[in-house]
Amino acid sequence: MVIIRKYFAIVGLIICFLSSMTPFLKVPIKGNWNLYQVDAYLFFITMLILGITALLFFVRAVRAYQWMTRLSACWYLVSITAVWFKINNYFGWGFADKLLSKSLHMRWGWIVYLIGILLLLLSTKKIVSTNE
Template sequence: MLKVPVKGNWNLYQADPRLLYISLGILALTALFLFVRALRMFRVMAIVALIWSAIMAAAVWFKVHNYFGSKFFDKVLSKTIHFQWGWIVLLVAVILLATSVKKERLEVK
C-alpha cells in the first residue's frame, strides 16, 4: 500500500494496525450480513466501508505528510514515500460493493 525506500513496501498493517483492524471488522460485518441475507444492513455496511476507506486513505496520507512534526523532515519523508496501486484496488472494490445491491420494489399481480 506504501512504498518506503529503505524498508521496501508496506501493507496497511505496517502503516497503522488500528486502521487495518477496524477495516477488517467492517468488512467481516458486511460479509456476515450478505451471508444471512440482511440486504438492507449489507447496503448500509457497504456504504460505511466506502466512507471508511476514504477516511483511511486520508489518514495514511496525513500520517505520511506529518510524521515527525518538523516541516523539513516531513517534506523529505513525504517525497520519498509513495502510495501504491493497492489503494486503487481497495477503493474500486468498496465502490463495487456499495453499488452491488439495488433497492427495487417487487410488484405483486
C-alpha cells in the first residue's frame, strides 16, 4: 500500500510551481530568464505534468500520483539535459558554441525546482499492509 505525506506533497507542488518564475538561465544582455523565456514548450510541458500531478493528489489517486512524481523527476532530468545541450551545441559550430557556452550560465532556479521534485518523490511511501 502506498501512502502520501501530504505536507511534503503540498510544499513540493508549491515549490515546483513557483520555481518556474525563478531565474533558470543568465543571458548576457537580456538578464535572467525564467523557464518560459528559456523554452516555451519546456515550460508548458512542465506545467502540464505538474498540473496533472496536483490533480491526482487532490483526487487521491495514490498510485497514479506516485507514477506522476516519478515522471516529473524524469522530466526534470530531461529538461536540464536539453537546456545544457542547447547551450553547448546551439549553432553546431565549434567557435560559436564555445563562445555562447561561456556567456550563458545556469542559474539557481534549477536547484529550487530540484528541491520541489525531491519533495514530491519523498511524499510517497510504500508500507506493508498487516491485513493480508
